[in-house]
Amino acid sequence: MKKVFFLIATILLMHTVKTHSQLQFIDDLFINYSKYKVEQIQQRRFEAKTYFQIIDSLVAAGGEMILKTKLGKSFKGFPISLYKIGNGKIKVLLWSQMHGDEATASQAILDIFNFFIQHKNCTDKECESILDQCTLLFIPLLNPDGMRKFERRNFQEIDINRDALRLQTPEGKILKQVQNDYKPDFGFNLHDQLTTYSVGKTRKPASISLLAPAFNHEKDIDDIRQRAIQMCVLIRETIQKYYPGFVARYDDEFEPRAFGDNIQAWGTSTILIESGGYFNDPEKQEVRKMNFIALMNAFNSIANRSYASLHNEEYFNIPENDKLLFHLLIKNCSVQKENHTYTIDLGINYSERLDSTRNKYIEKYEVVDLGDLSTYASYDTIDVKGLKINIGNVYPEIVTSFEKLKKIDYETLWAEGFTTLIYQGDKFFEEELNVTLRQMISTIKEPLRESQKLLGHSANFYFTDEMGIIKKVISNGQLVFEQ
Template sequence: MKYILSLIIAVLSFSATAQVKDMTTSLYDSYSKYKEPSLDKRRIKHDEIQPLINNLKSNPAYTVKQVGESIKGKSISLISVGSGDTSVFLWSQMHGDEPTATQAIFDIFNFLNSSDFKAEKEELLSKLTLHFIPMLNPDGAEVFTRRNALGIDINRDALMLQSPEGQILKRIRDSLDADFGFNLHDQSIYYNAERTPKPATISYLAPAYNYEKDINEVRGNAMKVIVFMNSIIQKYAPGQVGRYNDDFEPRAFGDNIQKWGTSAILIESGGYKNDVEKQEIRKLNFVSILSACYIIANGDYKNIPIEDYEKIPQNDRKLFDLKIERFTHKLLGKNYILDLGINHLEVQDKNNEGFYNVGSIVEKGDLSTFYGYDTVDATGYRLIEGKVYPELITSFKELQKMDLYKLLKSGYTYVRVADFTQKDKAVSLPINILDKDQKVPGFYVNIGNNPNFVLQKDGTVDYAVVNGFLINLKTKESNFKNAIFYGK
């Protein structure tokens, strides 16, 4: 009899879980209906989300409260919806340069406000009360930096509570005594799922609450929900989920919130090929968070085997934007076979609203255990430093008319342009620009240098690297973003 009862429970649980998975498929497919169009770039600021928050104030389904201010006086709001007994608390952007989940939260509001999935939403909001703090660190968001205006990391302020933002987070957590908490972050795009070339597009963590990394019911419930979210994301980004390091950090909010009795779930948004603004990852956040809320609402997370949490591969950090394998490098008359790892670093514009890229060599040598978003097998190719085109170009307009691929094929990665000036350093054309009297920047295949070179085989240049961006001169294919103006 006990066996039959257990079997019935298992079948019912499987059926309910399958229904949630089916619904999340529909959510993924219809996501464009809910995507908030005003937040289409990563560098979002406090004044961009305020109109969206104000709109929610007029919706009787929501309770919107200002729960405090940042150091520089920017409002921090708590937005609540639902009437259920289970409390779920979600906060985003405690690091100002980690906005992906903030965007997803407003997508979730649009979903909740829509007429779609009416029965499912009624069930969800009758069982859960959802509480959101979008953009906990508005001062950091204003200048797109991790830390707050005091210059401290809010996520290392859970004990001293010197930041007003940290004080707000602690006070709200305590007042809600939430059953579940979602700590929403971005991580480096250079994390990969361990021992694979795939980026850790989404990484999860049920933070430890002590050095021993014990698993009690609170932490165990977080692990079970993560296992379910992983199963959802695997449908859309297979192999691209990682498990964040769970070493106990006694100053961190996630670790302490776990200790204080809320099942804390960390979601980290990493990298996804050709998704610089993380809009696909934003979509995965939307699906991941809603799927978690539904599995919490129906209680089926309780039946998920906790041991599956450890099966999620750990995060590793072995990705480059560009990896060049086994090229020939000549030094002092001798040839060496090397690999090169290049990343495209972001440099913010003066208004902190956009950015341009500066390529940088970050590693060289034997990189056989590393991977690249783009990888070139350069076996048999010689790396040759880029040259300066010998003729002075009279204007940028003249440069635009020239066959730049022909210049690159001839080994030129720099040109001099007369009387060329611009405020920023980014050049939209795939060749670097020097002042008319400026010397070419010295280039060596050394870590930290800006890479500008060509790859030549049997006397033919097939590839050029301009400001760290690979240009295939055989096919003219490239993910090129910008070159550099080296003038004043």
């Protein structure tokens, strides 16, 4: 009896120790992330050249830790390489930024490289087990030509992720060749998705969406896809620990031309990770951290095979992506039209446009929906209950001198309902202007031609009370004035 009790106690203890050690591994990734984050890149737009210079210096710092192999070239001749970490039997292939404007995971890969370099001489159980059990194969930034213009497609204007069968892109050929040469056990297909996707009906941002792509229209589950499903469950659990409610499941429609679906069919358990939006995170640095934690813990779980005990139901219980999120919601606007007064909400999203005067991308906010939007949520909300909406005025004079622009009394302009000021000078020194004045400056002629229709209108409005007094001014989606 004593013996049995002792045996049970030992098993229980071993189990607790294992769990505890796994927790420590993830906690270390989360708590000490700043130690691993490669700080030279902290924005979605960066030069491919800078990126690979950083990788080269990481490879050099790592001694034998990271091995680089040249794979080939992009359509425009930019080199594409494979980076190998570890010597284990289980092969894990990861590729990022197949779509040139989806840069979040490429940044997380830098952090992963940095993590392994910092653990070069380390005897951590998890780290050793990853390096012993797995061979990690990375193709970071698969579409450097698209990346140069921050565009989805490659230089041939082909979506590489619809080229898995015809293989007309050099980038697609390279990916297919690597899959064929290495026959990886696991594949991680790393993308970015719209920041307006929500986690099902919860209306929280889908910061990460996961998919174990189907390999046929019937969406069958064989052993290969089964492992991908379990890996999605593992990744969701990992992220949920620190960001509860921010993980969704991506649409699982079979796409015969896509790489994820085909690589699944070619025998590699493939997981799609889509990086979405998060609060106060326009450059997706928090979502980058989620990628880092998720991938590192995925390697750990692949090495110790802990994913094998996870259940399929957990995967199908992950809420699917929905679109119940706006960048900005203006609630309870009172509208007066043809002697009728009624109440609407405005759903507003931004898109990024290159502003050549400022030499940078700016966010342009536009009304994309209106009516009763009470079932939606948003990153920012402005309630204008009791106030009447008016389309913002455009300052009648086009300003062409920067000196004159600097002297504009913008506070008086707001009080008079002006939301937009057109500037068409050569010089532009952003730092010399008040932050809110910057907001109302437009360097494009567009606002002049805008109609009185609210749908599609730029988010330039002022709101008045029953006395006609201006209480709030919204200029390009920002509340710039309130009284």
